[in-house]
Amino acid sequence: MNVKLVMYILGKVCLAFGISLMLPFIAAFYFNEKQTVEFLLPIAISLLLGIFMSRMKVEYRGHLSLREGLALVGFSWLLVCFLGALPYLFFGFDFSSSLFESISGFTTTGATSINDLEAIPSSLILWRSLTQWFGGLGIILIFITLVPQVGSSGERLFTAELHGESTERIMPRIKTTVYAISIAYMTATFILTLILCVLNMTLFEAVNYAMTTISTGGFCMQKDGIAHFNSTAVEVVILLFMLFSGGNYVLYYKAYKEGFKKLWQDTELMAYIGVILFFTCAMAINLFYSNYYRLSESLYYSFFQSVSTITTTGYYLQNYNGWPEFSRFCILLMMFVGGCAGSTAGGIKVARLLIMFKLSWAELKRTLHPRMVIDIKLSGNHIAPNMVISISRFFFFYIAIFVFATLFLSLTDKLGMLDSIGIAASCLANIGPAFDIVAPFSSYADVSAGAKLISCLLMLLGRLEIFSLLIFLNPDFWRGTKNW
């Protein structure tokens, strides 16, 4: 592994990070806040670190190897999460809460350990939302467009970053794709900001909510979240944009180029909509017959909650923790599903589940006809056997990590069984709120420091699709390559 090259690029990440931290710094001046040094210090630290690391003499061979790509993704996330915790730390939060808040931001989880959101300065609120926005697109993804050196091997980064199973490239040059997706992402944020402004939000609120919605993050500015505005129009707009963000950006680009019928031909998108509608109906019927709301309200609230959970955003209108048990279980199930591949959503992803279902169904047929050749297609594309193996592996790791995390969480203070299950499922899928102790309208503030650190690890594992972090545990990753 070319350690110097990795260091060099990480240095560039630090520089970019320092620059982006200037935004809340400027905002602090704009809002006339007293606390500005708190931002200045992290800026100085990251810029110095960046300058130091990018002065590394690099001997560049013209491409990144697989290891370097993986190391870069993993380390830049860790680095950014730690640097991102600095502003919170200087604002007086304890270490575990700061780290938790930062990781929850960059992984677009949206779980917050700050109990009194109204009391913290607006500049810090902006920083929280910004971390989600950056995290959503993937800092690396932005970064490839900025650092020309990565060149042709950007694809490796791309697969490690945008993960999912359909990293099918729509254009020959990866950089063009990245530009296109970044522009789509920014445009969507911009449009949402405009609409929210029109709907009587202040510009500052609109920007914050737009950033956390498009990144499927879910940080709120007030404790009661979206319900604070008490406006159906705002809720519906946010609902639609969540639905959009849970879809595949590559598909959107394709639809933009080749006509909108591409959207209806995509199996994953249809399954995604189908799953949302299925759970909406199940929960609405349950809520209505349990006499919680009127029929229209039941449908509306369950639709909002389904979309928010499947896209792994984590907004809420009602406290679903008080809903009947069946609805709560539906929400728990949805936490595992997640959005489409190629979106900013977490979870197992619809495409993976679809492929596994098709495979199992085909396997049943194969037991009848043992010499049959199984061929799985998704939206007309053949799924290569290698991909099937990697999906199976992912599924197993996902469940195994969920199980062990639940066990460890239940060892920490104050967490019951359902608390542990909920937190593990929610953090691993980058959602945020879960049940009981961390139900909607409450925060992770009451959770012990140990549980927060476990949640941090889960959020990172979930965001990097488990495997980009687990690979670091493999001794072969660190060994020299001479034997191979």
Place this chain on the structure above:
Amino acid sequence: MNYRLLSFFLGKLCNTCAVSFCLPLLLSIFLNEDCVYAFLQAIVTSICMGFVFVKFGNSEDAGITYREGVAIAGFGWFVITFLGSLPYAFAGILDPVSAFFESVSGFTTTGATAISQIEVLPRSLLLWRSLTHWIGGIGIIVVFIAFLPQVASGAVHMFNAEVTGPSSERVLPRIKTTAIALCKIYLFFTAVEMIMLCLAGMNVFEAIKHSFSTIATGGFSTYDTSVTHFESPLIEGIITVFMIIAGGNFALYYLIGEKGPRVLWQDTEFKVYISIIFIVTAAIGLNLYINNYFNGIDSFRYSIFQVVSIISTTGFVSNDFDIWPPFSKLCLVLLMFIGGCAGSTAGAIKVSRIVVLTKMAFAHLKRTIHPSMVVDISMSGKTVPSPIVAGIVRFFFLYIVLFAFLTFLIAMTGLSVMDSIGIIAATISSVGPALGVAGATCTYADINSFGKIVISIAMLLGRLELFTLLVLLRPEFWRSTRNW
């Protein structure tokens, strides 16, 4: 499909069932109990059904293919569980659905009971309950293969449709010899345990029933309080040892007779099985001790009994684990998913599958770094062929998905999230006692009829390892074979 052949075997099955009713009938005549007529009615019904089936059937047609094997095993289980429910229903103790539930729970060696007061039941009916365990444990098909001459050529298909475990590898060349050997080992262990329990102070009647339940990893007891009733460490110890034995691979025990005890330590699965028992016992024991539930010795005494009882999917209870700390309870839920060894009477995913899955996941992690590496997964020094690995992956996926789906269904009845999770985890793996409403000291009596049917399906799916029943859902299964 050869329906006449299917009918012939189902008829034979009915007759076998009629014969097995004779044992409790004799006891009830001997003890002069009320339920004599219930057994007589049940015998008459089975003989009539058997007569009709055999009359329609024909054994001289072509041999048994895969389809017939699956159909015989699949429908055979439905027929025998239906017949087995008759005594409960005719005796007026349970309504038809609960009677079916009790019978399925017996034959699938689950041990979940719908009877709220066991002590008041006639002893002959209690014997029938334990007998269903014992018959279900060895497997009705295995009994068939051992004693019916007609099955000679197609035995392998029937055998594979019922006997559990990932591969159909056998110790003995002929299916029939294997089946007879299994029956002998099964009888031997039952007899040994019975004698030991008698010596430890149980009366003969209790000893017979408890040894039937233990060796079949069933879990029906003759008391509401299960093994807690005896308050005897000696009895707990004996039952623990035999539960461990019953959760191990019976084919391996046959090999001990041939090659000596060292085969145990050469078997990867058995080693992992024992290690899991020790690790989890230690974890739960410490957890109980640190939280001041029991003193040092008692913590480990209750912990090892419960761990063994659940990993072998027996479901005996020596202490109300429902009030244990969350970590201990979650550990037990995890064990419900692991289950015993392949080729045992235990249910659930099975240790060997878990081992193969883990090895596969890590091997493929390594392969990402070395893309041209050949992945070789071995168990007990032998390579596991890749189709079997693929099958195991599908099995794991289906198991988790069906678990989620059945929990979804059971949650509809209004049970709480944790209760639903616990109930399906405990019944699909044929353990028995779950958490909360169906916890260690409670029964399934209060669950409504819909819930009982869902649970019965879960138990049957778990016992036949999913595929045998799911294949019946494929349309191809019912179509004629001419295209193939």
